[in-house]
C-alpha cells in the first residue's frame with residue numbers, strides 16, 4: 001500500500017465564477033463528527049460481548065418494509081449481493097466462541113463456519129496492517145456473491161458491489177464508535193489464504209475488509 005500526500009484535483013483560476021454555499025455547521029461540529037467516525041488502529045483489549053456485536057450489526061440486518069424486504073443501505077436492483085464474513089478472536093470475546101462466521105442478515109445471526117485457523121497476521125501487509133490486526137478483536141470481510149448480481153448487471157457488477165461494500169463500511173464506521181467500537185478499513189490482504197475458513201469459492205469476489213475492536217479507554 002502506497003502512502004501518498006493528497007495532490008490537487010482541480011485547478012480553477014479566478015476567471016471561474018464561484019457560488020458561495022451556506023455553511024450552517026461550524027468547523028468544530030464537523031470535526032466532532034469526524035472524530036465519531038475516524039479510522040482507529042489501536043484497540044483496547046476489553047472483551048466484546050454478544051450484545052455489543054449484535055448492536056454493531058443491527059443496522060445491517062434485513063427489514064420487512066411495506067414495500068418488500070430491504071436494508072438500511074442501497075443495493076443495485078435490491079439484490080444485496082455483498083455478504084459479510086466475520087472473524088472473531090477467541091480470547092477477545094466474553095460470552096461466545098471465536099472463529100470464522102457468516103453474518104446471516106436475514107435472521108441477524110452469526111453462522112459458525114470454522115475455527116478460522118487460517119486467519120492470521122501473515123494475511124496482512126507487515127508494515128502497515130499487521131500491528132492493526134494484532135491489536136484488533138475482530139475482522140470483517142466483505143465478499144460479493146457474483147452469481148447474485150452478474151446475470152442482471154453484467155459488466156457493471158464489480159463497480160456496483162464496490163459501492164455497496166462502501167455503504168456497508170460507512171454504516172459500520174459510524175455505528176461502531178457509538179458503541180465504543182473502533183474500525184479501520186483494510187483494502188489489501190492475501191485473500192486466497194482466508195477463503196477456506198469461510199468456505200468461499202471463485203464466485204465470491206473480495207471487495208473490502210475492516211479490522212475492529214474496543215476503542216481505547218472505553219469500557220465495551
Ligand SMILES: Cc1cc2nc3c(=O)[nH]c(=O)nc-3n(C[C@H](O)[C@H](O)[C@H](O)COP(=O)(O)O)c2cc1C
Pocket residue numbers: 001037038039040041128129132184185186187188
Ligand atoms: C479503500 C480503502 C482502503 C484502506 N486501506 C487501509 C489500510 O490498508 N490500512 C490502513 O491503516 N488504513 C486503510 N484505510 C483507511 C484510510 O487510510 C483512512 O480512511 C484515511 O487515511 C482517512 O482517515 P480517516 O478514516 O481517519 O478519516 C483504507 C481506506 C479505504 C477507503
